[in-house]
Amino acid sequence: MVASTQAAAQLGSWLAPGYALFLCIHFLGVGSFAYIVMRRMVPLVRAQSDLRFDHPLERLGRVGKFWLGQWKHPRYKVAGTVHILFFAGFILLAMRAFTVLILGTSPDFVMPGMRGELGHVYEVVTDYAATVVFLCMIFAIVRRVVFKPARYEVPSKFGKAHKADAVFLLALIAILMLADSLFEAAKAAGQMQAGQIAHFSAAYSLPWLLKTVFVSASLSSIGQFCFAGYLLHEITFYFLLCYRPFGIQFHVETSLFNVYFSKLDREVLKPVRWDVSEENLDQLTSFGVKTFEDFTWKHMLDFYSCADCGRCSDNCPANAAGRPLSPRFLTIKARDYAFQHYPMFGPTGNGKALVGGIYSEDEIWSCTTCGACEEECPLLIEYIDKIVDLRRGLVDEGRVPQSLQKPLKALESRGNPYGKMEKKRSDWINAKDFQQTCRVKTLDKNGADTLYFVDSITSYDERMHSIGRATAKILEHIGENFGILGAAEKDSGHEVRRFGEELLFISLRDQNAEAIRASGVQKIVTADPHALNALKHDYKNVPPVEHISQVIARGVKAGKVKFNPIEGDKVYTYHDPCYLGRHNQIYDDPREVLDAIPGLRRVEMKRSRDRSFCCGGGGLMLFYEPKEEERIGVKRVRMAAEAGANVIVTACPFCMANIEDAIKVAGLEGKMTAIDIAELAEQQMVREIPPQTKSTFEMQAECVAGR
Amino acid sequence: MPAIFTYIVHRGGVVDDSAAELLAAARQIDPAAPVTAIVSGAGSDLETACTTVCASYKEVWKISYDVLAYPNAELIRKALVKVLPPDSVFLIPHAHFGIDLAPGLSIKLNAAYVSDVVEIEGVESTFLKVVRQEFGGQVSAHMKCDISSGAVITIRPGAFKSTEAGAVAGAVIDKSAEVGPLTAGRRYLQTIMAESGDVDITKYPVLVSIGRGIQEKDNVPIAEELAEAMGAAVSCSRPVVDAKWLEKSRQVGSSGKTVKPKVYMACGISGSSQHLAGVKGNPFIIAINKNPKAPIFQVADVGIIDDILEFLPEMTSKVRELHGVAAK
């Protein structure tokens, strides 16, 4: 106690000449920061509402996992580890930084509870923390300047590089750590000279190293070092505080809030407006995001929170294929817009259209809504909702690519994007050879327990008919009492909604939901993950829905489905469809089905499960003509080849369409094939009928399908 | 039976093939009716055209005006109204000029108007029975046309085959004096020739369409040469565009263009439904493919199992040979 009082007196005598200056800097720093934050809040106040104040406990849990726990960071090993280290350092150092700041004007200040042994331990720990953070910064600077990881590069089409800014900020943090260490070292060196403490606890830490330099110096020079260290620390601290809101490090302040307010149900698409019910949508004068102010405050917070780490774009299939979309720059461009149009002084906002301004139409239509960016973002920034909102704005203004207008019009008039007649929706069940083995009833007159929701592509695309037939045969085999809606089924509207045509989606949804409820079924099965996602998350008050792979997996576990051994030496790989995997977390069931087939050799692609690489996009994306260097599907097929596979198993008809097309384009015809999991399961299924008869049927079926 | 007149389309003195087709169509209306060709224009081009037409028409009416050097439908309509006798039947090809001229002419002549006729079944009393197509060629319709006060009929180019050997030494009658002064609300300024990269494949009656069978970009000229010799355009299936061998504007299919040619030559195209979705209007499909099991043979009218890389160049030289002979 005597020692610490003496130490405080010594510190007080060293810092006393600067009291007035320190106090000025405090007021200036805190005042400026408050003003800057207030100005940064201006667009958020003008923004659209967003429902983010519910479920506080769940949100706190997410803060614990994703913010404090840095959950997403280890997905990138090097950058992730470094971030975890200095994030932990910051958390530990936060209290010390405040304590140091206060010491400038109250040299005897001690944080409550930190007076005894705990304070000593904290001091030792933070000495090391400061050292670690310092080293991390040096490492990060070297990495940025010397090794230049590709994902930080800024293509010229997206603006100028942010490297200088990043390095400057990293250097400032290093300086802050140095200043802190200087101050601590001088303080300790002074105490040691005065004989108050015998040794410095945190051996080989940065303060320790500096202390060993100072300890032999005169007490007055140590005092000067202490003063300098304090002043440098204070200035750097406040400069950083006020400079961060102008660049990529604003996330230091916003990340906690961004994670707390992050979307809880990622699969559910944002409504057109949080504060307008569906019934009242007609009263809106404008739909979607047209100007910056049409974004919700949370989406603006996303823009502020982006750390420019590039992980989103690194995983984005559209970006990889050279489409004009990069999720990273979707955010960065919006932030630049916000900074430019909501400056620190002067008038704010200009109300100009975003698309045609900072974004191009093609950029907005290029997204496949695969969700890879959102899966990766350590800060839980949302992209799909923003893309859909921007599309809603484009649709509202009639700015829809010609290639999409035709299918949208057909969906409106006929309930399918092809413009085919409703009565032909169930043509696939009427093929003679199929009818001989499997009779599928339509639920207009007959009842059933289970509805097989087929959706448009499987109903109308001849190639996909075999997926529908395989699904029906499997359902029949496991003894489901099932049927289809036939002509009463409309497109699920999944992509209609994601392409921004909300009212058309509502109309399709209502027609389907009514037909489903009228059919009296207890549950729904589909082989189309897009339909699955729609029925599960976009529809309300419909029976529970499952994907056929889940049904098969359960059948396998229950012993209802057994497979014949697979012949040949083919190597299989499973491609996770985005709307089965990432959007609905069904990763294991399809793999279990494949692994239940005796003799099937399966390899994983480098990008699988939640890092699966999109096939190129389903639904209306099949009609859109993106500007791209290489097709997304071709990239995916090459990944399968790299993994050593020659059969790609999918679980989605859109994946099938894209992958089969891509196999041809990649020139891998004959070397690579694709098969749907339902087709494969049905083909290998052990049936009660003699295998001889079965194979004859199948050969016929294949002849027809192959035609 | 009324007199039949045909309008002769010519460019720079070169008479369009439709001259003979219109004569064939006129014969189907009434083999006995007199058929007069009307040629308008100016200067030596007009004289050359008249001379050519005299080889197949007994009577040729010439309308010579400087302002008609480039055919202006409004001026020619005014001229025709002056020279055509009452209740005439007037035939013109259903092409851009006929579409410009014929509907208005029928109003000014108070005559019936039937367009884009593909077959003529003959005349019963004052009614002419013809066939035309509707709904993009998906269905045909018999039409009954009252020709008692004359008729203006546009004829689908290529639908009628000339059977007459042209050697009639017809006479040219200059009708220019009957026309009088001509003015129009529309004035021709210039013609902008299509750039090679600017070909609209939807507007061509014949498409030489290539697929993966072309194998590499260096082989694309094989198809281009044939198309050029035939006056056709080169189109393609998606893989060719994906491989960047041809521009997107050439792609036929659900993600490309929808075409309605008369003849579709599918060369090395397997015939996916996505591709065939872009082939409309029930064209005559000729499929050339090495693979006898290619699905294109299911939908084609005529199939040839051959390697397009050998077949197409030989066909090109044959077409050039024929054209060379025809020009002499």
Place this chain on the structure above:
Amino acid sequence: MEILVCVKRVPDTSENEIQLNAAGSDIERDELVYSINEPDNYAVEEALQIVGRVGGKVTVVTVGNEDDEEVLRREMAMGANHGVLISDDTFAGSDGRGIAAILKRFVEQGSYDLILTGVQAEAGAAEVGGMLAAMLDYPFASLVSAIEVIDGNKLKISREIEGGNKEISEIDLPCVLSIQTGINDPRYVGMRGIRAVASVPIATYGVSDLGLDPNSVGAKAAKVQRIDYFVPTVGKGAEILEGSREENIDKVLELVAAKGGLK
């Protein structure tokens, strides 16, 4: 500039095979859906773009019945200022001339600087625009693929002629133009736009409103009538030519010529 666009509601048959009814008197229409004739939609878009550049109003008009209001509303949702339905029982069976005569009377009741039509509708006749122009004694141009307003009384237009070439002309206003598809990229009309105009009143004109002689329109005035529809017979599967390459080439050339392809 006051622009009138003549539009038509047609069955959308692009994706579905057309079936004929038993009598062959008509196509099977029960399961068909209808929409605006595609070239007409381009014409409306072009009118809207012209008005966007030089100011004015766009009126869409159709001759039909109350079912056809649907397409008028769709075009109004695109941005057309007025929709007009001309409807009367006596119009039934009109040929192209009859329709043109009806439109002529309507045009005379207003004051339009420019009248646009689509190049052709489902029957592929490409006739009404040219007939209307002749009846009004207005200049006419078909297959128009570009329009530029030069001044208050003239346009510079481009027509699509053979081989993808473009014929450039100058045309005096008022005039009638038939618009080719591809002249622009028509804007999308969403459900929302259509709902917004769902209850906007549509002016309706009958035979007496236009001062038309009932005998000048309808089936009795028509010089051209359809007798029946039929489907041309199509063979199944390709006839495989088995000859030598040279024989096959000759055969192909003969066929191409026979089908109207080879010049």
